[in-house]
Amino acid sequence: MGDEQPVADDTVVPPATPLMEALTGQWMPADYCDCLARERSHYACKDTVAEVFVMYVDRHGADSLVWTYITTHEAGPIAMLAHDAATDAFMHRPTADDHIGYEVVDIRSAGKDAMDFRSRPDAPPRRFVRVADAERMINGTLLAGSYVLDDGGVVHFHADGHVTGLDAVKQYSVLVDLTEGLEDRDIVFLYTDDLDWGTHAYHFKHDGDELLLYPMRATEEPYVFEMQEMKYRMRAQR
Numbered sequence: 001m002g003d004e005q006p007v008a009d010d011t012v013v014p015p016a017t018p019l020m021e022a023l024t025g026q027w028m029p030a031d032y033c034d035c036l037a038r039e040r041s042h043y044a045c046k047d048t049v050a051e052v053f054v055m056y057v058d059r060h061g062a063d064s065l066v067w068t069y070i071t072t073h074e075a076g077p078i079a080m081l082a083h084d085a086a087t088d089a090f091m092h093r094p095t096a097d098d099h100i101g102y103e104v105v106d107i108r109s110a111g112k113d114a115m116d117f118r119s120r121p122d123a124p125p126r127r128f129v130r131v132a133d134a135e136r137m138i139n140g141t142l143l144a145g146s147y148v149l150d151d152g153g154v155v156h157f158h159a160d161g162h163v164t165g166l167d168a169v170k171q172y173s174v175l176v177d178l179t180e181g182l183e184d185r186d187i188v189f190l191y192t193d194d195l196d197w198g199t200h201a202y203h204f205k206h207d208g209d210e211l212l213l214y215p216m217r218a219t220e221e222p223y224v225f226e227m228q229e230m231k232y233r234m235r236a237q238r
Contacts, residue, residue, distance in 0.1 A: 019083075020059055022109040023090060027055040027128035028137070030114070036141045040206045043186045046178055052076070053176070054134045055117070057107065065090050067105055072176045079105050136160060138174055143188065143204070147211055147234035155234055166232070168192055175201070181223030187216065203227055209236040 029052065035045035055069040063083060067090075069076040077100035081090035089108035094100050106118040108125075116125035131137045140159040147155045155165040163169045173195065175187035182201060190213075191200040198218035205212045213232040216225045 019088065019109060020065065023065060023107055023115060024057050024059055025130050026132070026134055027057065027115055027117075028053070028131050028134060030127040030129045033129055033131075033137070033141075036138065040142055041186050042138065042142065042174060042176055043178065043184075046072075049176075052117075054131075055128060057081075065107075067092065067107065073179050077101065081105060081107065138176065139172075142174055142186075143172065143211070146237040148237050149232070149234050154237065163190065166190070171195075182216065182225055185227075188213075201225065202231070209238075210234065211236065 029048055032045055032048040032053075035048055036042065039045055049072055051071060052069045053072045055067070058066045060066045060080065065081040066078065067081050068078040079092040079094075079100055081092045083089075084091045087106075087108065089106050091107075092100075092105040094102065094104075102119040104118060104121050106121070108116050110116045110125075110127060113130040115128045115130070117128055118125050136159045139157070139161055143157045144159040145157060147157070149155060153165055155163065157163055157172060161171055161173060163172050169190045170192045171190075173189045173191075175182055175189065178184075181197075185203050186205065187201050188204045189195050189197075189200045190202055201216040201218075203214040203216055205214075211232075211234050212230055213234075214230050215228040217228055218225055
């Protein structure tokens with residue numbers, strides 16, 4: 001009995017559940033969200049989302065996370081993140097056969113609904129904030145609300161993307177992909193059922209408490225649009 005040696009405990013202790021929950025969800029760059037609220041313009045804030053637009057983090061099993069993101073134009077890579085006890089972060093270091101465009105993916109909690117992201121070990125962190133739904137956040141910041149038309153009619157832009165009180169328009173969608181054709185101004189699509197780029201695009205602009213909408217119509221040259229005269233002027237209802 002006295003000669004028995006202690007048995008090494010190789011049990012892997014998973015990271016605390018609260019930390020995994022703190023990092024799970026949809027995340028957007030904090031500077032983009034701040035800019036959007038300040039400028040009420042996606043175009044004015046485009047440089048803050050030149051790479052990562054929305055980041056997604058989900059739990060995978062008891063001790064790892066699945067990380068990916070989208071740009072305003074396309075989807076990014078997917079990586080599995082493991083807990084790093086020394087830094088209390090979740091990390092992924094790509095190998096030569098696992099190139100994802102970053103030297104490292106490093107995410108760590110920065111307080112309630114805040115996260116820091118690093119793409120290089122020596123890079124300063126970039127702050128991201130949790131959003132329940134990216135599209136609703138953008139709609140709610142840029143357009144959602146009630147507006148009064150010149151003829152006294154009231155238009156409601158709802159955060160879920162539907163419209164009431166504006167002719168036959170039933171839906172709206174803010175364009176966040178500024179890569180071709182409509183890349184030089186804020187655009188919203190106003191439509192009923194099926195969205196058509198050639199006829200449903202409008203440039204929107206806030207001028208004080210007024211929202212101005214200008215039709216953008218496609219020309220015969222592909223991805224070239226011309227702005228028409230203002231069609232809707234509406235005042236925010238207080």
